[in-house]
Amino acid sequence: MIETQSLTRLYDQKAVVNNLSFSVGAGEIFGFLGPNGAGKSTTMKMLLGLVQPTSGTGKVAGHDIIHDVLEVRKACGVLPDPYGFYENQTAWQNLEFYCKLYGIRGKELEEKVDKTLDKVGLHDAKHKKVHKFSKGMKQRLGVAQVIVHDPPVMMFDEPTAGIDPQGAEDFRNLMLEMKAKGKTIFLTSHVMPEVEAICDRIGIIVNGEMKICGNVDQLVDQFSRRQGYQLRLRVKEIDEPVVRNSISGITGISSVARNNGFYVINASEDVSEDVSRAVCRTGGLVTELDVYRPTLNEIFLEVTRPVQVKE
Ligand SMILES: Nc1ncnc2c1ncn2[C@@H]1O[C@H](COP(=O)(O)OP(=O)(O)OP(=O)(O)O)[C@@H](O)[C@H]1O
Incomplete structure (x- = not known):
């Protein structure tokens, strides 16, 4: 139309x-x-x-x-x-x-x-x-x-x-x-x-x-591919060194940090399935695992970031 x-x-x-x-x-x-x-x-x-x-x-x-x-x-x-x-x-x-x-x-x-x-x-x-x-x-x-x-x-x-x-x-x-x-x-x-x-x-x-x-899903996907994915993971039953060790070999993970009881994982792709399997294999229980979904506002700000108001 x-x-x-x-x-x-x-x-x-x-x-x-x-x-x-x-x-x-x-x-x-x-x-x-x-x-x-x-x-x-x-x-x-x-x-x-x-x-x-x-x-x-x-x-x-x-x-x-x-x-x-x-x-x-x-x-x-x-x-x-x-x-x-x-x-x-x-x-x-x-x-x-x-x-x-x-x-x-x-x-x-x-x-x-x-x-x-x-x-x-x-x-x-x-x-x-x-x-x-x-x-x-x-x-x-x-x-x-x-x-x-x-x-x-x-x-x-x-x-x-x-x-x-x-x-x-x-x-x-x-x-x-x-x-x-x-x-x-x-x-x-x-x-x-x-x-x-x-x-x-x-x-x-x-x-x-x-x-x-x-x-919106396609925009989120394009944004995440460009900016990287961020996962939030909470695990029971195993200690931090075991968690870190279990996921250390997963391709695409660039960093793992701790924040408020969560592991915050930055990766170049959505590695949530690999993470979940790796933690389970070492006897850990995944109680929360989600991929951060940017808002449209964040996507907009990122896409338009270098632009100044034009005359
Ligand atoms: N008649 C005109 N002569 C010269 N430049 C113009 C003319 N109309 C618009 N422009 C310029 O074209 C550009 C785009 O303007 P436009 O009004 O299409 O933007 P916009 O996205 O609608 O902005 P806003 O969100 O502020 O309404 C601006 O740089 C504006 O100065």
């Missing part, structure tokens, strides 16, 4: 999006992450035909992002940053205007607007003018604007910025509901636990280049 091949955009001879190839399918939530200035918004603008790629191609809902811009926009709902509401009009009027742009009228329009405002928790504020809205309420209205015309592709630029915890939880549930309806969801966010909770796949872009892309 979204696919790009070697998408590139230069500004002042410099690539701010560089050779980007990825795809997002129907019923998939894709988290597009990166530090400030990495090229996320520029990519989103290119997908919507708002910025012309310098080279490369892309399709959204089957339509070419360069030659079929109108069709692309019809197929998309977008929460931009910043959003563009008519502040002097009510939430209801803003959505009404938006529906009309998409050719929705009459009873269908009324039903869609009411239902959508209920869904985002703005039922009681539907006749309030937008300039009286709080930041979080505007954000909710922005989400309503994305979904009101029921497009197949939904794009959100930092959807939960400024939203309270209940609003963020509502947003996550809404995304899962949209996914179940087969929507293609593309979102940027700096809220790692949220991305980890709802995204099927994640891409991290740095200086315009996709550094790592996959589901």
Whole structure:
């Protein structure tokens, strides 16, 4: 539903999006992450035909992002940053205007607007003018604007910025509901636990280049291969010299330390099965053995570490 091949955009001879190839399918939530200035918004603008790629191609809902811009926009709902509401009009009027742009009228329009405002928790504020809205309420209205015309592709630029915890939880549930309806969801966010909770796949872009892309398990695996694995082992029945001796010959182990009753083992691969067998062979009882799983936040920090905020 979204696919790009070697998408590139230069500004002042410099690539701010560089050779980007990825795809997002129907019923998939894709988290597009990166530090400030990495090229996320520029990519989103290119997908919507708002910025012309310098080279490369892309399709959204089957339509070419360069030659079929109108069709692309019809197929998309977008929460931009910043959003563009008519502040002097009510939430209801803003959505009404938006529906009309998409050719929705009459009873269908009324039903869609009411239902959508209920869904985002703005039922009681539907006749309030937008300039009286709080930041979080505007954000909710922005989400309503994305979904009101029921497009197949939904794009959100930092959807939960400024939203309270209940609003963020509502947003996550809404995304899962949209996914179940087969929507293609593309979102940027700096809220790692949220991305980890709802995204099927994640891409991290740095200086315009996709550094790592996959589901969370694949990202963890790639990270661990790069950084090494850390195991935590607790053993009964045998003493430390015996434990150390039993695992000393295992290929891949680079260090073994003691910490709070645990053995902390650093290794270049997942050696948990070898460790477990070696300890058992010497009469020891493994009471705990786990491989440390980095959080998405740690992976993000590692992947983006050398990058400074760009001007
Ligand atoms: N119209 C423009 N002219 C020149 N440079 C631009 C223009 N738009 C964006 N850039 C530059 O392109 C780079 C990428 O910007 P972009 O807005 O895509 O980043 P981002 O990943 O969305 O950042 P953030 O997380 O801060 O929103 C930045 O260095 C920015 O200064």
